[in-house]
Amino acid sequence: MVLLPENDLFFAALITYLISSVLYLAAFxxxxxxxxxTGTGFFAAGLALHTAALAARSLAGGHLxxxxxxEFIIVFCWGLAVLYxxxxxxxxxHIAGVVVLPLEVLFLGYALTVKTAAGPLIPALQSVWLQLHVAAAVLAYGFFALSFAAAILYLWQKGKDGTFVSDRNLDRLIYYFIAxxxxxxxxxxxxxxxxxxxxxxSWWNWDPKETWALITWLIYAVYLHFRRARQWEGRFAALIAVIGFAAVVFTLIGVTLLLPGAHSY
Structure with a gap:
């Protein structure tokens, strides 16, 4: 069996996700x-191609x-797809795909602009703590992306008739995914x-990415505290979920572009 090159697999996955996102938007x-x-079928095909591309990348580089x-963005997008x-x-x-799939397309499209060749790890990255750090970030950002998707749907359809998911259930999902x-x-x-x-x-260096990761943590910590203490819910809670994910995106991409620091591998 002849394996397709990593680039071909990722491009095929991106196109398949794009088709799926258009179908989800039409469905919504x-x-x-x-x-x-039909959009769900294309999504499943895109995820299969995405998985094969990650396997090819891992084999080429000799590491995850x-x-x-x-590499982090393509793994994050895979994790988001699996969590979705x-x-x-x-x-x-399923209708949350109207937000999740465009996010997949946007993030993977950006990833192609910062693509690097597969290769061995530099000494600073040869640590089990790196693997735990990245795995935790993939899961955290994936759940926060799902809370963002639920929040966008909530804000869009608030009070409308004939919706796919009730406002009450979306509000609960925002809380569930953030928690x-x-x-x-x-x-x-x-x-x-x-x-x-x-x-x-040094445990902490106030590197820009460290600082913004802490800011992101604080935003969600405040949300969870007041959700429990004062029962924050509804439109205001949805807005906090949107702000929190905006902080995630800035931590992941904005800091790299605008505030480069030690996290510049």
Whole structure:
């Protein structure tokens, strides 16, 4: 059997996700169940291609793809796709793909602009703490992306008739996904500090990416506190979920572009 090159697999996955996102948008706009089912089929095909591409990348580099911004984004997008698939089975929220799939396309499209060749890990990245740090970040950001998708749907359809998911259920899902992602975001900070001490000899250096990861953690910590203490819910809670994910995106991409620091592998 001849394996397709990594680039071909990623490009095929990107195109398949793009087709799926268009179908999801059509399903949402016209409330067409058939388009939704077809979009789900293309999504599954895109995820299969994405998985094959990650396997090819891992074989080419001789390690899991955790070593650069490009590799983190493609793994994050894969993790988001898997979490979304699980969410569809558990909560029947297929229509969230109207937000999730465009996010996949945008992130993977950006990843292609910062693509790096597969190769061996530099010494600073040869640590088990790196793998734990990245894995925790993938799960945290994935859950926060799902909370963002639920929040966007909530804000869009608030009070409208004929919706796919009720406002009440979307509000609960926002809370559920943030609550699920927060422990992993905490692990991002903890494992990052341990890794920093191992590599740089200091637990915390106020590097821009460290600082913005902490800001992101604080935003979600405030949301969870007031959700429990004062029962924050509805439109305001959805807006906080949007702001939180905006912080995630800035931490992941904005800091790299505008505030480069030690996290520049």
């Amino acid at each position: 706009w016209f409330q067409a169940g058939r388009a939704l089912r 793809p955790f070593a650069s911004m490009y 698939l699980i969410g569809c089975r558990r909560f029947k929220i 699920a992602g927060f422990p992993f975001m905490t692990l991002v900070l903890v494992t990052g500090a341990i890794w920093a001490e191992e590599v740089w000899g």
